[in-house]
Amino acid sequence: MRSKGISQMLVRLVIFWILIGVSFAMLFFYWRSQLESEHVIEENEVLVARKVLYAKVLLSSDMLTYTDENGIHKGVIDKNKIEGLTYEKLFETYSYHPDDISKHGYSHYVGIDVWDKGKKKFEPLKEFPQPPFVSKPNFGVGEVPFTMSFPVAVRYSQDDVKLGKMNVDIIQSGVSRTPIISPMQ
């Protein structure tokens, strides 16, 4: 009778400790996922804002856009200018330097796509990948791709101005990029 009481007490004790352990483990994982979430959100906000600002600068840059006696035509990419442009010259003038967020600096990617009426899709016209930019990953956070696209017009001649996209990406050098949440759908 006494041993039955002891065994019941032991079972309760084991259940109690299992309960405590499971609760702590779950709270720990929940806390860790929250910390990761906050980190992802902060990093994303900074990088998205930087990509937008960087693209805005490029869209108004006379290195890429069409210029005439009236000045710079914002958002109108001059095909002749970008054909002769190298990534060294582009990123020497326009690039983020090492700062508090990335001690090793940043790698930039700029690509111009143009709408092909025959194929009914955007075709790449010119790409400027800055080494050691690896490749354009096609995943991001949810529906948010890493490479951001901005609308442009691409000027071939006075009578031929096509619609296009300028793709911009900035990554921290020395930091591997992994899909933190889920691959893009």
Next chain:
Amino acid sequence: MKGFVDLFILFILLIVLIPAMLIAPEALKYRVQAQYLLNIQSFTSTDVLLSILSATNPDELNSKKQKPSLEIVGERILISSQNVEFLREDLDKLVKSKCYLFESEKIKLADKSKDCPELPIKIKNIKIVEIVVPFNPTKLVEGVKLVVK
């Protein structure tokens, strides 16, 4: 009985914590996407408008001669024509959501999708681009705007 109470508490904990852990990444995705949309849609509507007005299109009223859309829209405003359907294809290409409203005082081109949300009462960050309307007796410039929903 006490063991049953312990199991019940464990069950309640599991019921509360497991969904919370599953929902946490979803909330993150929602915040990141909201941030992205805010940045992209509010900042690029003017860029979309500039790109579309700069691109050339065949002018149907002028023997399909290639002209900047800017000039074609200016002419349509001048003759009070609502025929700016040629812009729809360009808008569909550049506006990812396919939900938009292109309008001036005399022209209105809205998306065709029924899934697009209604416009908010107060629209912020929408800039009006002024285009030249030559030979217009009342005013020589007309404001056009693009609202991306």
